[in-house]
Amino acid sequence: MNWFEDLFRLDGRVAVVTGGLGILGRTFCEGLAAYGAHVAVLDLNPGACAEFARQLQQKYGRPCIGVGCDVSKPVQVKRAFQKVEDELGNVRIVLNNAATKTSDIQAFYAPIEKYTLKQWRKVSAVNLDGVFVVAREAGRRMIATGAGGSIIQTSSLYGWVAPNPAMYEGAWYGGHAMNTPAVYSATKAAVHGLTRYLAIQWAPYRIRVNTLVPGGVEHEQNDTFKKNYASRTPLGRMARAEEMVGAVLYLASDASSYMTGQALIVDGGYTAW
């Protein structure tokens, strides 16, 4: 048997994906299940999670479950992990991926001078506090089982570089004028600070912690934005969600067994020039 052929396999490993119903989250769940992981889909809507998990299970023939969980609520996170452990077994992979625009889109896209502290905190509660709470829960359990694991935290291009305001002229996302608010940049940069800290702290327990840094992923942006973005990217286009899966599988699997504390930037070359 050639060991390298199985390098990316995740057979039988239990993976938790927070924000599992998002554009990236759904794609990540599919990728993990396709490589043999038993996937727990965590997101706000329990019914939708269960339905998506059922589809995964049917398509990939792996046990998958959906669990309703608001990552900004430590009790819910604890209960969700307990449920995953009871129904699927010990967690080995965590995609710490949930982020929020909140339910108030206008407040989310407000200009920085008018940004309210309340809105800032609402976003941070998920994008940063939630990432901490999920990582803490995952780490506690991985340390207790002694089996180690891989935690992958989703940051963003805008945790690395600042958005160029000119790119947002005439830009719309799902029917709203869009931008990238400062709280998004700040929390996504903070995610990598947490990654490096945890990578050091938990290295003795064989828990690896890395950051995924996606560039802009094509979704409901209007053509103006897509064009603006494309023209600033060496590869000349936005990313497709599927194009992040290779990096996730690499970080989740033994293919990256000697890698920790790192950021994997998948941005079509955006930050290279």
Next chain:
Amino acid sequence: MKKVMELFSLSGKTALVTGGAGYLGRAICEALAEAGATVIVASRQLEKCRQFADQLLEQGWKADAEQVDVTDTVSVKQAFRSIRSRHGAIDILVNNAWSGTKNSFESIREEEWKYDLEISLTSVFRCVREALPDLKKNRGVILNVASMYGHTAPDYRIYDSLDLTNPPSYGAAKAGTIQLTKYLASFLSPYGIRVNAISPGPFPHEQTRKNTAFMRQLSSKNPLNRVGEPHELKGAVLLLCSPAGSYMTGQNICVDGGWSIW
């Protein structure tokens, strides 16, 4: 505690600036001279260096000129002997020399690549090696002039002709300079020698500035929406070369109008 103006004073210090009569070299020399250092303006073109040193002298600063070809070890050794005989051991070495042809990856010839690496990267090694006894003695300072293209790639779309294109050798040499800065900062720390770099952003020469279409494109790529003026390097140079930066080593200050932040 030292007063802030004392912190930036280079009174009684001697500084050597390679490429000192060039476009950015002049601003660097001025900064050091205005802070009180004796500045040795050095390059292959002795006459040009003399003229600029004379200008500094006329303005009441302390300056001298020296001929040096930083691609030639014999010339570098000779220059240091000559400088020592007149000024004693130097305190500050600024590795700023650069000259090379514009090229694309497809046009650059191997001799040109070698020359560019030689003048921009190997020269740093060569000058630091010669300066080391002086810098050890004086617990001196090294400043390497790197570039934004030492840590980001040029956007090829704005360089539409060979007259303008930034050659691949340039960024490679400058990236090497940034790394060598950190290496030296580590290895020379036992001697109290600090080593830092600055990475200037777009500071096009007067000739390039005449091309308004290119200038517009270049500026629009920068958050501050303009190119840099040579005097805008003075502050960073002085911070890193003076006691104001006494706890800084191995760093690379980007003076680039924000080029690399978006």
